[in-house]
Amino acid sequence: DGGITQSPKYLFRKEGQNVTLSCEQNLNHDAMYWYRQDPGQGLRLIYYSQIVNDFQKGDIAEGYSVSREKKESFPLTVTSAQKNPTAFYLCAAGQGVGEQFFGPGTRLTVL
């Protein structure tokens, strides 16, 4: 999966809980991205980060938070404010105007 690891592969959350999805890359890419994938829909951007200690909201940032303390790591927290968090979450990394490399994904299910 292009040097990007995501963990865990499956995650279960009880209502009202915050959970954090891990994303690590060894590609030395500056930019990292979090997407959400739902059945029948294209990937939707949650947050992205162009450089360390900086990030921007994507189209569906509400109920999510991120941090970018290290170049290699871009964890995503799904907060209790996200009312419909069940989805497949994909992390990606990219450099300049080139392609994005994706991780294997984390499937989050709300119990």
Add this chain to the structure above:
Amino acid sequence: GESVGLHLPTLSVQEGDNSIINCAYSNSASDYFIWYKQESGKGPQFIIDIRSNMDKRQGQRVTVLLNKTVKHLSLQIAATQPGDSAVYFCAERNGNQFYFGTGTSLTVIP
């Protein structure tokens, strides 16, 4: 927001035949396009890309065509194999962001 769509949600082809998957994009300012392949439960894999200053690019068994006049992108897979069965979607880049289509599910019939 951006709108990247595919004309057909599903496509079935006989093994050995050629496959064509289409994509329409909405933003004429997009300057870079990618086709991805995604197998069930996995992350998308890069197949081929094309910049807006080109109209055709070929890879191994795959060709991407870009028609900027009608904002249309297509992926051609030659001699389709069972391992090609997956969801294929296009992506366009505009500024710092990529926008993704919903995908076409390709099934290869042995």
